[in-house]
Amino acid sequence: MTNRTTAPFGSWKSPLTAQRIAAGTKPLASPQIDGDEVYWLEGLAAEGGRVAVVRAGPDGTGSIVTPAPLNVRSRVHEYGGGAMLVDRGTLVFSNFADNLVYVQAAGSVPRALTTNSEHRHADFVLDSVRQRVIAVREDHSQAGHEAQSSLVVIALGDGSARELAAGFDFYSAPRLSPDGRQLAWLCWNHPLMPWQGTELWLADVDDSGGLVRARRIAGGDDESLCQPLWSPRGELFVVSDRTGWWNLYRVDGEALQAVCPMKAEFGQPQWVFGQAMVGFTGDDEIVATYIERGLSKLVRIDLVGGAAQPIETPFSALHDLRAGPGFVLVIAGSPVTAEQIVRIDAATGAHRVLARSVDELPDAGYLSVPEALEYPSADGRIAHAFFFASRNRDFEAPAGELAPLVVFSHGGPTSMSASSLKLTIQYWTSRGFAVLDVNYGGSTGFGRAYRDLLKGQWGVVDVEDCVAGARWLAGQGRVDGARMAIRGGSAGGFTTLCALTFHDVFQAGASYFGVSDLQALDDDTHKFESRYTAYLVAPPPERERLYAERSPVLHAERLACPVIFFQGLDDKVVLPAQSEVMVAALKARGVPVAYLAFEGEGHGFRRKETLIRSLEAEAFFYAKVFGFELSDRVEPVAIEAAAR
Numbered sequence: 001m002t003n004r005t006t007a008p009f010g011s012w013k014s015p016l017t018a019q020r021i022a023a024g025t026k027p028l029a030s031p032q033i034d035g036d037e038v039y040w041l042e043g044l045a046a047e048g049g050r051v052a053v054v055r056a057g058p059d060g061t062g063s064i065v066t067p068a069p070l071n072v073r074s075r076v077h078e079y080g081g082g083a084m085l086v087d088r089g090t091l092v093f094s095n096f097a098d099n100l101v102y103v104q105a106a107g108s109v110p111r112a113l114t115t116n117s118e119h120r121h122a123d124f125v126l127d128s129v130r131q132r133v134i135a136v137r138e139d140h141s142q143a144g145h146e147a148q149s150s151l152v153v154i155a156l157g158d159g160s161a162r163e164l165a166a167g168f169d170f171y172s173a174p175r176l177s178p179d180g181r182q183l184a185w186l187c188w189n190h191p192l193m194p195w196q197g198t199e200l201w202l203a204d205v206d207d208s209g210g211l212v213r214a215r216r217i218a219g220g221d222d223e224s225l226c227q228p229l230w231s232p233r234g235e236l237f238v239v240s241d242r243t244g245w246w247n248l249y250r251v252d253g254e255a256l257q258a259v260c261p262m263k264a265e266f267g268q269p270q271w272v273f274g275q276a277m278v279g280f281t282g283d284d285e286i287v288a289t290y291i292e293r294g295l296s297k298l299v300r301i302d303l304v305g306g307a308a309q310p311i312e313t314p315f316s317a318l319h320d321l322r323a324g325p326g327f328v329l330v331i332a333g334s335p336v337t338a339e340q341i342v343r344i345d346a347a348t349g350a351h352r353v354l355a356r357s358v359d360e361l362p363d364a365g366y367l368s369v370p371e372a373l374e375y376p377s378a379d380g381r382i383a384h385a386f387f388f389a390s391r392n393r394d395f396e397a398p399a400g401e402l403a404p405l406v407v408f409s410h411g412g413p414t415s416m417s418a419s420s421l422k423l424t425i426q427y428w429t430s431r432g433f434a435v436l437d438v439n440y441g442g443s444t445g446f447g448r449a450y451r452d453l454l455k456g457q458w459g460v461v462d463v464e465d466c467v468a469g470a471r472w473l474a475g476q477g478r479v480d481g482a483r484m485a486i487r488g489g490s491a492g493g494f495t496t497l498c499a500l501t502f503h504d505v506f507q508a509g510a511s512y513f514g515v516s517d518l519q520a521l522d523d524d525t526h527k528f529e530s531r532y533t534a535y536l537v538a539p540p541p542e543r544e545r546l547y548a549e550r551s552p553v554l555h556a557e558r559l560a561c562p563v564i565f566f567q568g569l570d571d572k573v574v575l576p577a578q579s580e581v582m583v584a585a586l587k588a589r590g591v592p593v594a595y596l597a598f599e600g601e602g603h604g605f606r607r608k609e610t611l612i613r614s615l616e617a618e619a620f621f622y623a624k625v626f627g628f629e630l631s632d633r634v635e636p637v638a639i640e641a642a643a644r
Contacts, residue, residue: 004396009403009432010623012395013631015362016430021423022611026357030274031322031329031341034086038329038354040341041072041084049606053084053091056354070110071096074122074273076138077528078573078603081272082123085133092124092133103156113159116141123172123273129180130209131156134164136171136273147527151185153209164211170194170528172273175228181205184228184236191531191539195269195414195451197221200228200238218256226267227276232283239267239278244448248278248288260301260308265291268319269414269444279323281346287311287328289318291445294372294384295419300346311349317420333420335369358423365393368429370419370437375472381441381453383465386417387473388425388435395432402480403434404626405473407466409488409495413454413536416444427615431631434479440465440495458536459550462495467505482507483626487618489513490574490603497552497582501559508625510618512566513574513603516582518547524575556585562592564621564637566614568601592641594621
């Protein structure tokens with residue numbers, strides 16, 4: 001064993017540089033099975049973050065299919081998802097730059113199938129009998145009016161389109177029966193979000209390809225349905241949270257019959273299209289991944305006998321499942337494994353890696369394995385989080401020194417922090433920081449009751465759980481209570497700014513495109529989330545009072561610790577003004593503040609140079625605030641503190 005160097009926490013030299021993290025992390029999404037080939041989407045940081053379709057044959061070797069500059073992403077609901085479909089080597093996909101739908105036959109170049117860039121499409125489903133695709137359309141052609149959503153069909157030959165269903169504010173998950181004679185879909189209206197209330201509809205497809213006898217099967221304002229899917233025999237299944245947990249059901253007429261009921265989540269909030277946790281590996285066999293107490297597991301369900309058999313895997317975070325005969329593809333990770341696309345045998349659990357989001361990992365001696373925590377929060381609640389202790393095989397801290405803490409507040413806010421390896425967290429822990437990744441009240445993975453803790457309490461419950469976690473760790477003597485920071489993006493940025501403004505627990509913070517003004521969020525945000533605050537805070541007229549109470553920008557005089565802000569100038573979800581007004585308010589009061597804005601970045605950073613700069617700038621900022629020297633040479637950040 002090598003001798004360890006004694007150095008202050010935060011100053012440790014780590015092989016996990018910002019350059020390595022930005023260059024080595026490839027976002028993976030949307031695995032699909034096409035015969036004996038597998039396709040998926042892969043983010044290419046070295047190409048400005050463009051997303052490409054990758055194909056792998058039986059030998060597992062992957063190659064990029066969609067040429068530059070095509071960027072396979074959808075902008076429906078702004079968050080996208082469901083951006084591509086593959087069948088017998090032919091791709092149908094949405095291009096981010098022009099919003100057009102393209103088709104690319106095997107061995108040929110892509111051609112535009114649609115012509116109107118004001119029409120955005122997602123969640124493609126092939127209707128092979130009629131040689132067309134079914135999709136969700138979001139029509140932005142009427143200036144000054146809210147975008148209109150519908151289900152449409154697009155002919156694969158000439159791109160001609162036809163509307164199938166309209167009238168609801170939102171549509172998702174069109175799913176065609178195996179014989180092509182029925183179409184199921186989900187829809188919902190303002191002010192609901194899909195994890196609050198949706199409806200499952202079913203219609204027959206007539207000889208002309210239109211829909212007849214459309215009828216509502218299940219759902220409503222208080223029931224969230226997701227993932228409708230057909231069995232190979234033509235039976236319809238859906239996931240519902242009617243018991244308080246997202247479980248699987250068989251549709252029987254207008255009744256739902258429970259399949260493998262559990263106090264676990266077989267669904268996730270439908271922020272993006274195309275998510276799946278359930279699939280058929282045979283006529284009467286389902287393989288599903290579910291979340292129990294924040295951890296993912298895999299199970300095989302026999303629909304005839306009703307038996308459910310666990311499938312043992314080394315993974316603790318599983319999502320984006322697709323099923324084939326006797327196997328599934330899934331994006332999987334573990335505390336020591338970054339996300340990867342794996343093929344898992346349904347009978348044995350044996351797996352083969354097809355793609356890795358990180359090609360090369362550092363030695364395990366630099367990786368911190370999370371500890372799942374349950375700790376007391378406000379009003380007797382129990383909150384959940386993953387705790388990562390500082391870890392670096394080459395260093396140890398001086399005797400008696402405690403590690404500084406960085407609290408991670410995830411976005412959404414209806415999302416969750418998983419246990420799979422995240423190099424961004426390891427960036428901090430390998431330098432001597434401890435990290436608390438909080439699944440505050442409102443997070444997914446713990447049932448609807450836990451998710452609904454945030455109803456009317458955004459900026460309160462989430463903040464209390466982050467604050468309580470930091471205090472609890474400090475009280476346990478596991479971190480330095482005088483050196484604690486909180487960071488978050490988007491909704492997590494709002495939680496961060498509220499924690500810094502209304503509490504005195506943290507000594508620094510980092511806001512990534514965070515919300516600071518709730519009224520401005522309502523005024524500027526897009527259709528999908530335009531009524532979300534009615535649930536998170538309150539409907540009118542009570543909303544105005546609570547907006548004023550909880551918006552950090554209106555209480556900037558109470559924020560007294562240093563903050564660094566990061567903002568994409570092309571962000572359409574949280575506009576740059578949200579950060580800029582806050583920065584100006586802090587500068588005016590002489591509070592140390594830094595602001596980094598990035599051209600060409602939207603809501604979430606994708607470019608390699610942005611990822612590097614933001615991570616290094618945040619580390620530089622904490623080093624100045626907490627008084628240690630960074631081991632890395634980084635570009636300095638201008639920290640302004642105008643005279644009082």
